[in-house]
Amino acid sequence: MVHRCCSKQKIKRGLWSPEEDDKLLKYVTTHGHKSWSSVPKFAGLQRCGKSCRLRWINYLRPDLKRGSFTDEEEQIIIDVHRILGNRWAQIAKHLPGRTDNEVKNFWNSCIKKKLISQGLDPQTHNLLSSHRRSSTCTTISTTNQYSNSIFFMSSQIPNSPMQTRQTLSSLPKAQTNTFQTPPTIIPSQSQTPNILPYELSDLPCEPSFENPSNICSSSYMNPSKVRFSNNENNNIWVSSIDAEDLRVQPLEEEGLESQVQVEKDKTYEKGIDHEIKEAGKGNLETNGYLESSNFDFGLLESLLSSDLMFHDLNYMDELAWNF
DNA sequence: AAGGAAGCCAACCGCCAATTG
DNA sequence: CCAATTGGCGGTTGGCTTCCT
Structure with missing residues (x-):
């Protein structure tokens, strides 16, 4: 289902081309983004405003940190996730230059598996029941x-x-x-x-x-x-x-x-x-x-x-x- | 070398809350 | 006050890449 903001215009979907990135980058850096719904029109993009916003936030923003997560960042994610759960946007606020999408993907692809391999439930951070059987709760x-x-x-x-x-x-x-x-x-x-x-x-x-x-x-x-x-x-x-x-x-x-x-x-x-x-x-x-x-x-x-x-x-x- | 499986990640979808007219 | 619009978020998908057999 096409989002309401996209329904009125012919929109392109899928991966962004370098040309599209260039248009969006130039427009937002010079004019800002008071209204994302009007950005594609003025930037000359066949995209919906939502898609432009996402592309900017997750890829084009100048303050984004590139590269893989550090051990420290990983530990922060684990610690904050223990309290907040899957609140990726909140977790990302503790990692400057990282996006919620990035954090979420990193969690799902790496951290989750790591925790499971350590016998921990990635959702609750508790011991998995299979591991708990062999442990004593009272010591x-x-x-x-x-x-x-x-x-x-x-x-x-x-x-x-x-x-x-x-x-x-x-x-x-x-x-x-x-x-x-x-x-x-x-x-x-x-x-x-x-x-x-x-x-x-x-x-x-x-x-x-x-x-x-x-x-x-x-x-x-x-x-x-x-x-x-x-x-x-x-x-x-x-x-x-x-x-x-x-x-x-x-x-x-x-x-x-x-x-x-x-x-x-x-x-x-x-x-x-x-x-x-x-x-x-x-x-x-x-x-x-x-x-x-x-x-x-x-x-x-x-x-x-x-x-x-x-x-x-x-x-x-x-x-x-x-x- | 080829093909399938698994992993990764950018982008989309759908929902919700806030804002606007 | 209400309906439409917009922005934001988490979940999910699909395509590309890498790994394995």
Whole structure:
């Protein structure tokens, strides 16, 4: 079926010729593309506007990066996909110069197979059932072998004396690591009214989120640290916990809070927050991981795009932190 | 060397949401 | 407010290339 915008004109289809590319490139670089539907007419192309747009975005745009994906880009795709699922446009935003189509093709042709060969479900990033049979769900070492990230959420009110057991969930990782001995994290009483004690050995294999007013992430890529974040009525604070001394270290709550808020505001300006939330919804529906939760993908995205994560630490570590 | 299979990727399709008149 | 149009996105297809037998 021909798209509505194409129905009124005689349109050419299929691969673009160098001459067509030249026409489109010249027109868009000199006149821009206020309305894609009028581009083919003014550029002298027998194509529909949609086709012109696609050709520009996927091939002619001057800021496109050429060549094969780097290992770093591949890891970013895997990490972001773990959270967003098949939101290729969103994933591509984290890879400057790459298009959603490119990311999608790379995923389908390479990454998917790689994950499957590692015994991971490319959609859920969980162990495939055939691989799960031979593994034990109750030991951290088994979970570690395939995971570098954990998430948990709780309903705990900050400063509340009430403490309930955390439910941890693991999100598998497409690479192995050498972290073997999980620390038991017992926050010091004076500093940790918001953080509940839990043991990593309590990690279940199946992800489960309960009352997600708090979000916590940890990374086995960087097992010495655990980062906690909390979002209460738009007052966001982020703190990190050093698992080696097992004490929570609030990270300059005031300053960081405002910094995060600034980043969040920026994100709102771009409308990304909403997009990520929407993306999150879709992913939840698809994967069934976070059903009935209100996981804050806005916060997630603002942290993702925040200078916070790019300045101090290795990018991949930070992705793991914030996911 | 030839032919079939598999892989890759550009482009299309169809749906949806936003915009416009 | 509503219908038409447009832009954007994810899924899919088909043709070209590479690999294997």
